[in-house]
Amino acid sequence: MKAWLPLTLGLLAMVLGALWTVQGLGYVEGSLMTDQRIWVLIGPALVLIGLGTLWLGLRSRRRI
Template sequence: MSRTVAVVLGVLCIAMGLLWTFQGLGYVGGSPMTGVTLWAVVGPVLALAGLALVVVGGRARRRE
């Protein structure tokens, strides 16, 4: 996986994780996910996985 792909995928995971967290906590309405505790737990897990992807992608050395 290239560095750019890892970082972009990581940022998308962070964004989705934050959205799911806020929906699960009831801060973002208009979805069947709103107020469901499962999403308040899954969201931070996804955000942390995305953060790990960003860190790994940012530290990966380019092959020459």
């Protein structure tokens, strides 16, 4: 049961990171983050953190 939290947080981080990246690139409009290059850097970093969290969650599920 403990593995669900890292899996959920990892997936959420990946989705948010991808969204922030495309907003920073200007593909999604209607936000203060649109065309702000800092989000092009923060987004992929969050995706990598999400991937790491997913990996840890999957490892802990296999041990159970």
